[in-house]
Amino acid sequence: MSIVTVGIDLAKNVFAVHGVDKAGKPVLIKPRVLRDQLVTLIAQLPPCLIGMEACSGAHHWARVFQQHGHTVKLMAPKLVAPYRMSGKRGKNDAADAAAICEAVTRPNMRFVPLKDEHQQATLCLHRTRQGFVEERTAIYNRLRGLLAEFGVVLPQSPERLRREITAQLDTLPGWARRCISDLLEHAGSIEDRLAEYDRAIGEIAREDERSRRLMQLRGIGPTTASALVASIGAGHDFRNGRQVAAWLGLTPGQYSSGGKDRLGSITKAGDAYLRSLLVLGARAVIANLGDRQDRFSRWVRSLIERRGFWRAAVAIAAKNARMAWATLKYGENFKHEPATA
Secondary structure: OOOOEEEEEOOOOEEEEEEEOOOOOEEEEEEEEEHHHHHHHHHOOOOOEEEEEOOOOHHHHHHHHHOOOOEEEEEOHHHHHHHOOHHHHOOOHHHHHHHHHHHOOOOOOOEEOOOOHHHHHHHHHHHHHHHHHHHHHHHHHHHHHHHHOOOOOOOOOHHHHHHHHHHHHHHOOHHHHHHHHHHHHHHHHHHHHHHHHHHHHHHHHHHOHHHHHHOOOOOOOHHHHHHHHHHHOOOOOOOOHHHHHHHOOOOEEEOOEOOEOOEEEEOOOOOHHHHHHHHHHHHHHHHOOOOOOOHHHHHHHHHHHHHOHHHHHHHHHHHHHHHHHHHHHHHHHOOOOOOOO
16 A cells, blocks of 8 residues: 655654555655655655654755655654654654654644745844844853952943943953953944844844734734744644644643642743743833723733733733734734734
């Protein structure tokens, strides 16, 4: 019988391929396929369902296999692990490929949205920018730590630190002054790069119609809008907005048993970068609430009074995640309260 499902265990140079027929019987077992042989092997197969774990290079391989008429689905590695029959085969590449082949056919399996090259290029901007932000924070913390050794204590704000540190340079010994100056220069170059990346991300968001619609939501700016579009596309991989909120770890974890529902803190699963952008946007919404009396503002104000600042921020972030999915899914047919209300 012909192959209908294939599981591929991805790697750098050596791959494992496991294929089964309609009855689930293994008909293709290739525990060692070299990188330059993989495309040739898959191209020879009839159109089938291919499952892979979402890892480095997975989206690239998915696009390549789709060009040969195959249906490709990606899964989180932790969702594939339960299907690995460790008692029989142990942990190896062949067992991983068989587990992937089994997991991709499960009706309740959750899949990772496939990304095109433009989406991945946009996410490259975001990941690189976030790396610069973390590096800048590390440099400023190093500056404050070094200055504290000489009795100079400066504020955490980067703007105030750069402004006040100049007056302290002359009080430092020679080599210390040299180190502080070099760190300041390096931090300044990172600031310039960050400004360039912010402009590039803003241009991408303004040129994309879906991003412009997302920016009409309160708490979603150019950075969050472009990251959402690049991550979930048109939202077709999610059945509803709650799935997006759960995918981002913005829904409470459940510890229910015996008919008693117990909800804990949010799961913090999924993309931490997207989740942090949504939470930061929610904090901005609260900070700029003012005296607005529209329905959304009244809801936010009552939420803060009942549940506190941080729970309100997470609730706003989860609400924005759901509304962002509806905006991407239904486009102009989705009506919401505009941000300028």
